Amino acid sequence: MKKIGVYVCQASDDAQGSVDLKAVAEYAGRLPGVSLARVVAANDGLAPEALAQEIRKQQLNTVVVAGYSPGFFKPAFTRALAEAGADPENVRLASFREHGVMCEQPVERAKAVVNCAVNDVPFSLAAEPALVSVNKATLVIGAGIAGIQAAIEIADAGCQVYLVERESTIGGHMAMFDKTFPTLDCAACTLTPKMVAAGTHPNIKLMILSEVKGVTGRPGEFRVKVLQHATRVDPVACVACNDCSAICPTLASSEFDVGIAKRKAIYLAFPQAVPNSYVVDPNACLWVQSGGKKCGACVKKCAKEAIHLDAKDEIVELEVGNIIVTTGYEPMDASRIERYSYGKFPNVITALEFERLSNAAGPTGGKILMKEKKLNKRTKQEEWVFEPENAKPHSVAIIHCVGSRDRNYNEYCSRVCCMYSLKFAHLVKEKLHDVDVYEYYIDMRAFGKNYEDFFERIKEEGIFVNRGRTTEVVERDGKMVVRGEDIVNDRMVEKSVDMVVLAVGLEPANGSAELAKMLGISRNDDGWFAELDYNLEANSTERGGIFLAGVCQGPKDIPDTVAQASAVAARVLRSIAIGSVQDSRSTLKLTDIEQKVRALAQSGN
Amino acid sequence: MSVRVNPRLIKELEDFGAEDVSKCYHCGNCSAACPFSDDPVIFPRRAMRYLQMGASSRLRTTLSPWLCYYCGECSEQCPRGAEPGETMMSLRRWLTSQYDITGISSWMYRSWQNQILFMVLLAVLTGVGLVYYGFNFGGGSLSVYEGEQAFLPHHFVHIFDWVMGGVIFTLLGINMLRMWYFLMRGDTARPVPLGSYISSIFLLPIHFLTQKRFSECGNKQPWKMHMMIMFGYTIMLVLIVFFLPLMQEGYNFAAHFFGYLASAGLLIGLTWALRGRLNKTLTFQQKSHHSDWVFTGMLLFLAVTGVIQHVLHRMGLPYAANLAYIVHLSGVVCFEVSQVPFGKWAHLAYRPLAMYYAHLQKESWAAGVATYDGKLPATSGAAD
Numbered sequence: 004m005k006k007i008g009v010y011v012c013q014a015s016d017d018a019q020g021s022v023d024l025k026a027v028a029e030y031a032g033r034l035p036g037v038s039l040a041r042v043v044a045a046n047d048g049l050a051p052e053a054l055a056q057e058i059r060k061q062q063l064n065t066v067v068v069a070g071y072s073p074g075f076f077k078p079a080f081t082r083a084l085a086e087a088g089a090d091p092e093n094v095r096l097a098s099f100r101e102h103g104v105m106c107e108q109p110v111e112r113a114k115a116v117v118n119c120a121v122n123d124v125p126f127s128l129a130a131e132p133a134l135v136s137v138n139k140a141t142l143v144i145g146a147g148i149a150g151i152q153a154a155i156e157i158a159d160a161g162c163q164v165y166l167v168e169r170e171s172t173i174g175g176h177m178a179m180f181d182k183t184f185p186t187l188d189c190a191a192c193t194l195t196p197k198m199v200a201a202g203t204h205p206n207i208k209l210m211i212l213s214e215v216k217g218v219t220g221r222p223g224e225f226r227v228k229v230l231q232h233a234t235r236v237d238p239v240a241c242v243a244c245n246d247c248s249a250i251c252p253t254l255a256s257s258e259f260d261v262g263i264a265k266r267k268a269i270y271l272a273f274p275q276a277v278p279n280s281y282v283v284d285p286n287a288c289l290w291v292q293s294g295g296k297k298c299g300a301c302v303k304k305c306a307k308e309a310i311h312l313d314a315k316d317e318i319v320e321l322e323v324g325n326i327i328v329t330t331g332y333e334p335m336d337a338s339r340i341e342r343y344s345y346g347k348f349p350n351v352i353t354a355l356e357f358e359r360l361s362n363a364a365g366p367t368g369g370k371i372l373m374k375e376k377k378l379n380k381r382t383k384q385e386e387w388v389f390e391p392e393n394a395k396p397h398s399v400a401i402i403h404c405v406g407s408r409d410r411n412y413n414e415y416c417s418r419v420c421c422m423y424s425l426k427f428a429h430l431v432k433e434k435l436h437d438v439d440v441y442e443y444y445i446d447m448r449a450f451g452k453n454y455e456d457f458f459e460r461i462k463e464e465g466i467f468v469n470r471g472r473t474t475e476v477v478e479r480d481g482k483m484v485v486r487g488e489d490i491v492n493d494r495m496v497e498k499s500v501d502m503v504v505l506a507v508g509l510e511p512a513n514g515s516a517e518l519a520k521m522l523g524i525s526r527n528d529d530g531w532f533a534e535l536d537y538n539l540e541a542n543s544t545e546r547g548g549i550f551l552a553g554v555c556q557g558p559k560d561i562p563d564t565v566a567q568a569s570a571v572a573a574r575v576l577r578s579i580a581i582g583s584v585q586d587s588r589s590t591l592k593l594t595d596i597e598q599k600v601r602a603l604a605q606s607g608n
Numbered sequence: 609m610s611v612r613v614n615p616r617l618i619k620e621l622e623d624f625g626a627e628d629v630s631k632c633y634h635c636g637n638c639s640a641a642c643p644f645s646d647d648p649v650i651f652p653r654r655a656m657r658y659l660q661m662g663a664s665s666r667l668r669t670t671l672s673p674w675l676c677y678y679c680g681e682c683s684e685q686c687p688r689g690a691e692p693g694e695t696m697m698s699l700r701r702w703l704t705s706q707y708d709i710t711g712i713s714s715w716m717y718r719s720w721q722n723q724i725l726f727m728v729l730l731a732v733l734t735g736v737g738l739v740y741y742g743f744n745f746g747g748g749s750l751s752v753y754e755g756e757q758a759f760l761p762h763h764f765v766h767i768f769d770w771v772m773g774g775v776i777f778t779l780l781g782i783n784m785l786r787m788w789y790f791l792m793r794g795d796t797a798r799p800v801p802l803g804s805y806i807s808s809i810f811l812l813p814i815h816f817l818t819q820k821r822f823s824e825c826g827n828k829q830p831w832k833m834h835m836m837i838m839f840g841y842t843i844m845l846v847l848i849v850f851f852l853p854l855m856q857e858g859y860n861f862a863a864h865f866f867g868y869l870a871s872a873g874l875l876i877g878l879t880w881a882l883r884g885r886l887n888k889t890l891t892f893q894q895k896s897h898h899s900d901w902v903f904t905g906m907l908l909f910l911a912v913t914g915v916i917q918h919v920l921h922r923m924g925l926p927y928a929a930n931l932a933y934i935v936h937l938s939g940v941v942c943f944e945v946s947q948v949p950f951g952k953w954a955h956l957a958y959r960p961l962a963m964y965y966a967h968l969q970k971e972s973w974a975a976g977v978a979t980y981d982g983k984l985p986a987t988s989g990a991a992d
Contacts, residue, residue, distance in 0.1 A: 404687075410689055472636055486640050488636035488653060493650065494650070515730075
């Protein structure tokens, strides 16, 4: 005769503890064979002696430990059973975490897990994953190169794709770049055709200035709420003639130029933006800010009557079968490392700022120049700005691993910085011939195909590549000084430079935590979305129907991102081809599971 | 030139305090952050490399640990938590044990039990010896503190001090010679001409008295603390060695003025230092080796017992004063014998010497004569 004790243990970090543990314990107490069921609070401190006393008193011979991480509590119960004279092997675990209790009916699910453990039935037997017929539409969150690639692959196969992007144009970070390493291809030349293809594809619905606000349902039939901010310009009517922008009196910092240039309140992120229609920044627009009392010049100017400044934000509900997450990254905030003086010295710039500076569509027309102090006629204040007539730098230092491989900031290697820094060195040398370029690096991680050749080529170009990172940028006699150890030649080097480029590392995009919560997927310690298996399931998540591609899964370069995006499209198309998707979180009701457990338990006996 | 490699060197250095050397991945941050690291003596990264390689013979001939004052910049900015500053500190302990010919230093540094055992033994032996002397050859009565009939008459204590000092400084002198040999004549060195030794000799007292390199660190607090302790100790030492009768008997103004000044300096400086170590205020106080506790703690103990025996004596309590004096003297012997030639105290000699040698080497290195911290002369083969 079995006498089972069920202990429902509270997780010590009760972050995901949405389950009513008391209800689970009450349910367990009513199960046949269970003579004791109670909740163990996280701060109780499990003393095996006290537990042994309880086990002896209740004459228990089996213990079920339930909870988010029951394995953590197992040793205490093993010892307690041994001390009470029972078989210490008779400890069974009912893990809420492993059996997907983070779902819509967490209590039901938890009860089912406990029921299986009490009856000694493996949970996977009682709660087989259900097959759900799949909705053929797919949602892609984030329209960088990964999102665009995956969307085009799926759309080309004839399926509907919703491509959601929170900026005013698709293209992501790659659209901001000047060249791509190691081939030195023009980034815009390779990306913009894809952007146009995505923008004009009959099966792709672009949603710019949009954010995912909620996800419900299950794999195969997700329901997604998307908040679509008003663009305030009719994209069909707008012909991008620029009349509205020319007349707009308000300036704001340009997101696309990462703040090194200004744009109007009604603007196009860059000339090749997709969709190629203007949008209004409501925080800068005088008409919006004054509630319709001021300005409105653009509305009068627009010959196509395309501007509707009173347009409202909308919430759109989508029904999709699969979701692809391609949210990418954010460059690390360089001002966190005060010693590099970013934000203090005007000519200490970040990698992304350099990309815009070097880009032919950037504020200096692609010339690499220094920031200079200019009087802003509008505000009557002096500002440091990049302008096409500024002076050229004669020496540039590039500092690697800014915020990467450093336990004070991010411990991981951001993977792309070495190569893009080499690319920067080349661009500087190519555009300004009488210039010295110094690279301060820790290790040169030229890991990809042809990357090592690229490194050798850069060295041949006369760039001083210094093994040894530097710790600070200081000012001496009006010049910036960068000091470091030249480890290879065993000496100290101290260079005074006109410009410092910080090779900042990558960090997960803003809002990744909220998105992970909404989707029910987890993140690694570093904040990147967690893949199901490091080697073999690098683009799946623990939740069926939700996939990852690009940097949001971990830092990677453009070729790897594109490859992963195409691979993810194959995963989605597979489920569409089969017509169904497995929901790893069983859809069976508690009563169904109870029935199955009873049948299995009887046949087992 | 071949270098014998000791693969257990990192492990051996753990006993001296450096625990994280193997974490270093040689980014060069520490050398770039160090205000004293300058061509051609670059540290602390080079020492980290030697340690990882197990090049103990190279380390033995390097003077860079003595050029470091542990301001903590390197450890604070280390991306790996490899603690280069603590490594330099440990290397100073290790070098002290390497210079020592007897092996006692290494034996004491490697375990706190050894250190305590050695010190307790010294203290007990001295205490017993003093009591034996007092009853049989001294005044014979614990109730007499002053004058010729005192339990421990000052002429005896004076001679006692001189003998002890002689033994200790002979031992230290041998170690200093070994230090000179390792740094200036060892297998990586090319000799410095004798003339430079003489023309730069003035550097020794300057570095000893002002510790001017220390004062160049960003944070001035450790330097002030160090100056208080150093001056307190030195003044007291001079007073005891040369002017003991003036301190013990009568009311000589100068001796008492300097005596009280030195005591105050010691008490304030040491309390400040101990508090810092207890609260782990500054970077260099994060980790304390047992030798640090013993050094600071014992010195404070000596200062306190010294003050107590003086106060008791002046209060007219000769019996208690004599007891306190015996305790104090036992402590002095135990501290001096264990710390001066074998322990942390030795840096009072090694540091100014290292500065002096560094200057000599640098001068001759620039002229193409000598090697500088293992680097070949500037004109003959400096890497470029």
